[in-house]
Amino acid sequence: xxxxxxxxxxxxxxxxxxxxxxxxxxxxxxxxxxxxxxxxxxxxxxxxxxxxxxxxxxxxxxxxxxxxxxxxxxxxxxxxxxxxxxxxxxxxxxxxxxxxxxxxxxxxxxxxxxxxxxxxxxxxxxxxxxxxxxxxxxxxxxxxxxxxxxxxxxxxxxxxxxxxxxxxxxxxxxxxxxxxxxxxxxxxxxxxxxxxxxxxxxxxxxxxxxxxxxxxxxxxxxxxxxxxxxxxxxxxxxxxxxxxxxxxxxxxxxxxxxxxxxxxxxxxxxxxxxxxxxxxxxxxxxxxxxxxxxxxxxxxxxxxxxxxxxxxxxxxxxxx
Amino acid sequence: xxxxxxxxxxxxxxxxxxxxxxxxxxxxxxxxxxxxxxxxxxxxxxxxxxxxxxxxxxxxxxxxxxxxxxxxxxxxxxxxxxxxxxxxxxxxxxxxxxxxxxxxxxxxxxxxxxxxxxxxxxxxxxxxxxxxxxxxxxxxxxxxxxxxxxxxxxxxxxxxxxxxxxxxxxxxxxxxxxxxxxxxxxxxxxxxxxxxxxxxxxxxxxxxxxxxxxxxxxxxxxxxxxxxxxxxxxxxxxxxxxxxxx
Numbered sequence: 001x002x003x004x005x006x007x008x009x010x011x012x013x014x015x016x017x018x019x020x021x022x023x024x025x026x027x028x029x030x031x032x033x034x035x036x037x038x039x040x041x042x043x044x045x046x047x048x049x050x051x052x053x054x055x056x057x058x059x060x061x062x063x064x065x066x067x068x069x070x071x072x073x074x075x076x077x078x079x080x081x082x083x084x085x086x087x088x089x090x091x092x093x094x095x096x097x098x099x100x101x102x103x104x105x106x107x108x109x110x111x112x113x114x115x116x117x118x119x120x121x122x123x124x125x126x127x128x129x130x131x132x133x134x135x136x137x138x139x140x141x142x143x144x145x146x147x148x149x150x151x152x153x154x155x156x157x158x159x160x161x162x163x164x165x166x167x168x169x170x171x172x173x174x175x176x177x178x179x180x181x182x183x184x185x186x187x188x189x190x191x192x193x194x195x196x197x198x199x200x201x202x203x204x205x206x207x208x209x210x211x212x213x214x215x216x217x218x219x220x221x222x223x224x225x226x227x228x229x230x231x232x233x234x235x236x237x238x239x240x241x242x243x244x245x246x247x248x249x250x251x252x253x254x255x256x257x258x259x260x261x262x263x264x265x266x267x268x269x270x271x272x273x274x275x276x277x278x279x280x281x282x283x284x285x286x287x288x289x290x291x292x293x294x295x296x297x298x299x300x301x302x303x304x305x306x307x308x309x310x311x312x313x314x315x316x317x318x319x320x
Numbered sequence: 321x322x323x324x325x326x327x328x329x330x331x332x333x334x335x336x337x338x339x340x341x342x343x344x345x346x347x348x349x350x351x352x353x354x355x356x357x358x359x360x361x362x363x364x365x366x367x368x369x370x371x372x373x374x375x376x377x378x379x380x381x382x383x384x385x386x387x388x389x390x391x392x393x394x395x396x397x398x399x400x401x402x403x404x405x406x407x408x409x410x411x412x413x414x415x416x417x418x419x420x421x422x423x424x425x426x427x428x429x430x431x432x433x434x435x436x437x438x439x440x441x442x443x444x445x446x447x448x449x450x451x452x453x454x455x456x457x458x459x460x461x462x463x464x465x466x467x468x469x470x471x472x473x474x475x476x477x478x479x480x481x482x483x484x485x486x487x488x489x490x491x492x493x494x495x496x497x498x499x500x501x502x503x504x505x506x507x508x509x510x511x512x513x514x515x516x517x518x519x520x521x522x523x524x525x526x527x528x529x530x531x532x533x534x535x536x537x538x539x540x541x542x543x544x545x546x547x548x549x550x551x552x553x554x555x556x557x558x559x560x561x562x563x564x565x566x
Contacts, residue, residue: 010479073458073459074457097479098461098477098478099478101444101460101461102458104445105444105445105447105448106448106451106452106458108445108448108449109417109449110452113529114529115413115443115445115529117442117443117445118442130533135440135441135442135535136331136337136440136441136442137333137442138538139337139537139538140339140535140536140537140538141535141537141538142532142533142534142536143533143534143535143536144530144531144532144533145531145533146530147527147528147529147531181455181457184457184487184488185457185485185486185487186486186487187483187484187485188484188485188486189483190478190482190483191481191482191483191484192478192480192481193481196480198480199480200479204565204566228566246463246497246498247477247479247480247481247482252333253358253496253497254497260565261559261563261565261566271333272333275439278538281563282559282563284555284559285544297541298544299542299544299545299563300544300546300547300555300558300559300563301544301546302546302547302548302549302552302555303546304549308549309549309552312552313552313555313556316552316555316556317566320560320566
């Protein structure tokens, strides 16, 4: 019996969401009196991997091979199942991410495990294994019981606070042999926007809608975002009109964000957009239409012209 | 190429969600059920491939009780050739995946398509379970899909961008925008949907992996605090000292 956490590293650093997952895993391990280890995927030095020790992880496995560095789904799923077997893991944790979305269910099926997603708090382990999850795209919660011997959880952002509980950590390579079938999905290239704060991971998001009238006005949004060290997002119409890249679309069929602060500028607040932002801790709306539905879900609102209000807001924020 | 498009029947995004029976069931009163929007993307792409002569047959499949048939007929109206309803409540993702895997095998499908996730439970696991059950690969979430013989060229969403992949049939894919534009059924489509075959199959039993015990709604929001547009400093100070988010 042990807890295993999937850790993702990009550009040499362990992702913040993975640190959260590590804290979650450590908490479950403490609760169930079990050891906790990690499988690290991506590019991270031994020194970087050792920082997991700060959060209570006793053992970390790393992988060698091009397919693991590139987060190839088939190979990573096989590696995770192998790590689970090596550690006799009965609980596997991953932070919700594009990688874990694809890997965790593959590993779950291979291990005949029980998996649930968008987990918002620690499990109750007194009678079985029960956990609360977010459903209906943030409109409700469900309490579910995981019945199989092995439980796999995809944990939502902010499910747990970061807590340090330092231990000494052992770092070891995990040998994984892959079949041709495992390697049969070929990655032929990638296209990534550079040096951007990842929207799903962001603590602050500044988002623009059609009220900004055109892509040439987006400086308003990016200036405010820069001042706040925020990620930038947009509504579906803005993305459909190609004013902003696809990966900025926040909404029911786009990215669902969980920031501490979401600032919606010139966004009317269609239900489809609300579905993408209802996990935000605080929502601020700036819109010149007092009837805009966004004000029904906002915590703070300014009824006014974004072209006047936003630059003033950026200036006021740069002073604090 | 035979395509199996798996669709969910889910409350539309504008529906108010509430629970009945001591918070153990979704209250269907006042809820409009639709094809899950992500599944709608998969179906639209499948129909495009058929119209381009790259697919020979499309079957729409749903795991659900008789009340999902209107939603299945909509998939037929959009362009599926026939449909299968596995007669059972979708108790958990593992159960649903097992029904799909069984249908994919017995119907000799080459490509299984569905949305990246359903908008009710947001699990996003069925496609990957199906792939493991069939011994196939899975690519998700797919933003673009082109067919070149028995090879599929796709782009999938990754953090902050996209990744280009190639894979061979047979394959499972989880779809999202902008793979295709949602199709609106034509009058002819709606008429033909009435007579296209909707086969009802009995389910295969599986172990219950995830037991949903109860539901709850989030606490109500306390209402918007308005700040005068001439007074942005007040907003900044509230965000700092009151909300503590900056």
